[in-house]
Amino acid sequence: MTLLCGDCRDVMPAHGPYDLIVADPPYGETSLSWDRRIAGWLPRAAQALTPSGSLWVFGSLRSFMATSGDFRAAALRHAQEIVWEKQNGSVFHADRFRRVHELVAQFYPASARWQSVYNAVATTDDARARVVRRKKRPPHTGAIPSSTYRSLDGGPRLARSVQRFRNAHGRAIHPTEKPVALLDLLVRVSCPPEGLVGDWFAGSGAAGVACRLAGRRYVGCEIDPDMAQRARDRLAAILPFPVGEPS
Template sequence: MMPAPYRVRDGHLHFPEVALPEDTVLHGDCVQVMAGLPSESVDFVLTDPPYICGYRDRLGRMIANDTCADWLEPAFREVYRLMKPDTLCISFYGWTATEAFVSAWAAAGFRRVGHLVFCKPYASRSGLFRASHECAYVLAKGKPPLPARPVSDVSGWVYTGNRLHPTQKPVEVLEPLVRTYCPEGGLVLDPFCGSGSTLVAARSCGRRFLGIELDEGHVTTARARVRQPS
């Protein structure tokens, strides 16, 4: 007979703690994948979820889950659970869905403690205005320590060419965030890792990383990127 996967102690079921995989990219829906990972095991989250705007680039490429928001609150609840006490999550977001993001983050337990603006030297599109910025919220679990040298909440941007992903973020812009807000040797999580830009930034800053991605093609790209010698 197979042994039970749990023990009963004090009238409660106790499951063995799974070790958090690190320096790897997991393929799957991050809500389901994160549900199998241990609580309070991540030092910093830097992520770039779908903007819930039905994005399609000039080549016709689209982003999975970019037209629905049913993943949003469950995903950030899991992110919050996985974060150690007194740590930060920085999440890019699309301003057209601000209400949905803000209410999901609050429901998960996050406190908004900063807002970052990245000024692009070019316009992503033009309409009523020339769209030339990206933005991200800084979300706290508990009361993270203040850094010795905080990063400005307005900074520049580098065009990636989006060769590896339709909304590829520049590693150079992510690195100062990792270096400043994740302790040395800490673990950086990106549950919507796309082509792995956050993971490459984490590795180049000497941090451990864990990426999760739904799209198999992007998983292949991210795995290849993090394997490349720096």
């Protein structure tokens, strides 16, 4: 577990290649001094991926629309997106819907085929009971089954693209901290066991916590020295887990 302090554009490429990059860059939607879009990081991130690697980026629809040309210039192709639904949200205007979601979009190099990108299919065991009709007519003589239908309760199904996680309000050490549970999902789905995750805008180090819990290696970068030290302290307090899938 390594957390660097500096500009991700300068320090992160040398620590790759990465099986997965997670990034929560400033969206550039407020007047806050730190909320300024960072130019030039996407090409460096794309070049730092392994041949089977991908990139998950947090953002709003507004921020993705504003930076769509940057993704194309970096030769990154959109794969899919998750809508992260929060238990509460924010609103900048009193006459608009309260925003209770963020987008997390996955990209991979245009030179690669999606089939070659690492992807552990996300499933959930909360499938509803359903009735399955037999393919063959039951016999009408001899051993007649007691029922021509059977009910399948539960079982795996594809995870939904809308994922609900509580945000970190009230316990966050960074103003835009993301929930570890959400990051854990992204890490397990898109980084192979023993793989390396690069966190280019580390903030509080929440992605590092997720990597520790998921048994993946981690390199993060935070430009603010005070926050970088707080993130290091947070990671040092997490009990070590063996590399690989927890049993």
